[in-house]
Amino acid sequence: MERSCLAIVLAAGESTRMKSSMSKVLHPIGGRPMIAHVMESLAEAGISATALVLGRDAEAVEKVARRDEMAVSSYLQTERLGTAHAVLAAGAAIADGYDDILVVFGDTPLITAAPLLAARKGLAEGNDVVVIGFETTSPTGYGRLIVENGALVAIREEKDASEAERKITYCNGGLMAIDGRKALSLIEKIGNANAKGEYYLTDIVEVANAAGGSAIAVAAPETELMGCNNRAELAGIEAVWQRRRRHELMVSGVSMIAPETVFLAYDTAIAQDVLIEPNVVFGPGVTIESGAVIHAFSHLEGAHVGAGATVGPYARLRPGANLGPDSKVGNFCEVKKAEIGAGAKVNHLTYIGDAFVGAKTNIGAGTITCNYDGVNKHITQIGANAFIGSNSSLVAPVSVGDGALVASGSVITDDVPADAVAFGRAHQTIKPGRAKVLREQYLAEKAERKKSSAE
Missing domain, CATH: 3.90.550.10 (Spore Coat Polysaccharide Biosynthesis Protein SpsA; Chain A)
Known part of the structure; x- marks a missing residue:
């Protein structure tokens, strides 16, 4: 008994x-x-x-x-x-x-x-x-x-x-x-x-x-x-816990280039054949599927990274980020409460929040989903095989259809149909010779200010 x-x-x-x-x-x-x-x-x-x-x-x-x-x-x-x-x-x-x-x-x-x-x-x-x-x-x-x-x-x-x-x-x-x-x-x-x-x-x-x-x-x-009575002992216990958890993961088939620089949460779940580069921090609620690569200096919390996907370097995945298989979130990108489809690429200098990005879509550098109006959050829907040109702003709620193309530097406020091209930027105007006139004017003004200060 x-x-x-x-x-x-x-x-x-x-x-x-x-x-x-x-x-x-x-x-x-x-x-x-x-x-x-x-x-x-x-x-x-x-x-x-x-x-x-x-x-x-x-x-x-x-x-x-x-x-x-x-x-x-x-x-x-x-x-x-x-x-x-x-x-x-x-x-x-x-x-x-x-x-x-x-x-x-x-x-x-x-x-x-x-x-x-x-x-x-x-x-x-x-x-x-x-x-x-x-x-x-x-x-x-x-x-x-x-x-x-x-x-x-x-x-x-x-x-x-x-x-x-x-x-x-x-x-x-x-x-x-x-x-x-x-x-x-x-x-x-x-x-x-x-x-x-x-x-x-x-x-x-x-x-x-x-x-x-x-x-x-x-x-x-x-x-x-080990018991805890002060902040120094708290840090010592944290260090022991981290070493123990890293060891468990590496024994299970996870590769860490510099394990002492990787910090895990109690529920971090990482499959075998994942590679983690130096200086990566995992907050609670992160799952990484087999074959993914987490590049250096990335921070993940409440996120799911699909098989074969890559993150970083210098990327931030916030709660609700869900990266599909073989997708990519590159350097200096932030993803929050967003689905990134299989094979999609969010390469650099980009914010994707409250959004759906379809499979094999490419998001250009500097793109922003403008999800917040000061009071409420809104959804941006981007279809499969679409292309969003660099430095574009998608003002939610808005959708971009499958195969559509958004020209670089556009501000998109209306839905873009599938396979359409959208331009949302001011018309470019060229004034020949005007740069020389302005430069001479600015130099003269600078010289005058310098003369006045000397007197």
């Missing part, structure tokens, strides 16, 4: 050191709030019930933490009296009688399912408490895990550790699993006889051992247990 499990997510901190206007667990990693990463790992570990212990920005935190496949309850921690006190804020949920209680933190977004499953396995083997720890070459500042004959004897804070204990490199990661049948009684026995007068969850190890129970530690990679 499968064991039931309740995960308690501690997310009530005031985030003082973040110096932020919002709870630190709402700060994004890979474009997604930290606590949402934690919740995803819990779901991957098969945990279907979670209790959130909330404080600052409780409603906002609860909103981003909820998942369809998981029952989530919330509890407000009104006092800050230590981690054991925070866990007891969810005492009503613990009392529901789960086999396992898993305690995690909302600011450890790099945790994966593997250590959580290992901790639960330790409970299934008959232990009362399982602490998730890590090995490190720099243990200073961490509580040490005191292990004897495979049993976890205590968690010793550095200030209380002996010289020999300080040499221990097996450190406390903060996350732990507790036997659900004993959790409340064990936590309620934790005292606050310490300098801060707080109730520390780490004391549960000695409480369990004193009651004749057993405690063990399981190891996780140090990076998975």
Whole structure:
């Protein structure tokens, strides 16, 4: 019979050191709030019930933490009296009688399912408490895990550790699993006889051992247990997350010329045989199909790039951009909420917004779809195999038919039928010799101004 499990997510901190206007667990990693990463790992570990212990920005935190496949309850921690006190804020949920209680933190977004499953396995083997720890070459500042004959004897804070204990490199990661049948009684026995007068969850190890129970530690990679207290640590976690995600994509068949310069979002989906050049940024909601090339210095968000398409260099795809197979959006182009048909080309210095561009159509340099009238957005419809000459402005709502040609420098305000040629520019006038007259006039005026200033 499968064991039931309740995960308690501690997310009530005031985030003082973040110096932020919002709870630190709402700060994004890979474009997604930290606590949402934690919740995803819990779901991957098969945990279907979670209790959130909330404080600052409780409603906002609860909103981003909820998942369809998981029952989530919330509890407000009104006092800050230590981690054991925070866990007891969810005492009503613990009392529901789960086999396992898993305690995690909302600011450890790099945790994966593997250590959580290992901790639960330790409970299934008959232990009362399982602490998730890590090995490190720099243990200073961490509580040490005191292990004897495979049993976890205590968690010793550095200030209380002996010289020999300080040499221990097996450190406390903060996350732990507790036997659900004993959790409340064990936590309620934790005292606050310490300098801060707080109730520390780490004391549960000695409480369990004193009651004749057993405690063990399981190891996780140090990076998975990285917590966040300030903006510098936030950047460090982001860097680790980005390295992990880049590696996953490259192993799956994505080529990155300079991976350390590519920045991904939590939901970036890139198929195999895609090439990504240096200095590319992916915001949320981007999908890249096989064989596409994303050239250097491009920025994509909320966009779909079809198979074999090319983007950039120096291109921007905004939300709603949908590039068909073998299409091209070139340098210094911006596409927003627009369909670019198969084989169509938007080569350079162009803005295409709120538009439909047909297959194999060519959009000349400097073309603009004038989609905004100051109040509302309007649609530009361009058919297949059309040609839009350079430096043209298409004033929406307007349509250009299949095979039509728009002359360079045109301002198009009326629909253009299929296979028609449209001119929308002023008539050119030539005045022979006039340039020489004007040049002489301008030079004389400049000389006069210079003479006046000298006097």
